Amino acid sequence: MDAMTAREMQAISRAIGDARRFEILRHIAGSECMPCSDLRSQLPISAATLSHHMKELETAGLIETEKEGKFVKATFRRKVWKRYLGELKGLLTAG
Numbered sequence: 001m002d003a004m005t006a007r008e009m010q011a012i013s014r015a016i017g018d019a020r021r022f023e024i025l026r027h028i029a030g031s032e033c034m035p036c037s038d039l040r041s042q043l044p045i046s047a048a049t050l051s052h053h054m055k056e057l058e059t060a061g062l063i064e065t066e067k068e069g070k071f072v073k074a075t076f077r078r079k080v081w082k083r084y085l086g087e088l089k090g091l092l093t094a095g
Helices: 006-016 019-029 036-042 047-059 078-093
Strands: 063-068 071-076
Touching (some): 019 036, 019 047, 047 063, 047 071
16 A cells, blocks of 8 residues: 555545534445435535535545536545555554
């Protein structure tokens, strides 16, 4: 497994540091593929706020989104998450 860059680590840490984004990520990770319409029905936030948080999670590399007509589906990028956790675990053995 390749090591993550400091920039990648910071982007993910910043993205999941927001409680609402982390909650959204947990919902997405709980399924194979999560339609944004399902997220909207499960979370008490506006479509614009959800869109903003989804963009942050996608920019950090934690999710992929795919458009199907006017609908958007989100997929959790488990390999990226595992790499991130591996880097964090490495901090325990460093030094």
